[in-house]
Amino acid sequence: MQKLIMWEVSTNSPLMRSIHNVRETMGQKLFELTDQHFVNTGVNFRAVAALLVGGIYYTILHTRFNGGIFSDIDLATEEGRDEMLKAIEMIVDWAYQAGSKKN
Incomplete structure (x- = not known):
């Protein structure tokens, strides 16, 4: 896995771009679950x-x-x-605590 990550970040490869795109698509499912918690909070959980x-x-x-x-x-x-x-875990918890304080 480490060698794949090194390859992904150090080369311009259609295969690595494809793997990246699949991972981003899977990540979208997580963000769809978390987005509602962070609406109007000033916390960009995607950036975190x-x-x-x-x-x-x-x-x-x-x-x-x-x-x-x-x-x-x-x-x-x-x-x-x-x-x-x-x-x-602590960083994610801090983000969620900050996200509980709506603007």
Whole structure:
């Protein structure tokens, strides 16, 4: 999967573009579920999700090729991965809390 992601972000390929388009179509289903929560809140959950996905991809690829430590978290350990999962959960929770405060 990591090699596919590297290929997708580093080449101009009809196959990778097709995979990207399928993933975006699947992501639309998630956003259709979340959009209603964020209407008129000032929270762009799609942007939050994009930053999370990009950050996850970068962190995984970086640690894969440059060692398991990133921001002093050892992603080669279960504890390090759990810390990252907790942080992702926290960010999504913050977005939902902010989305509960309608403008």
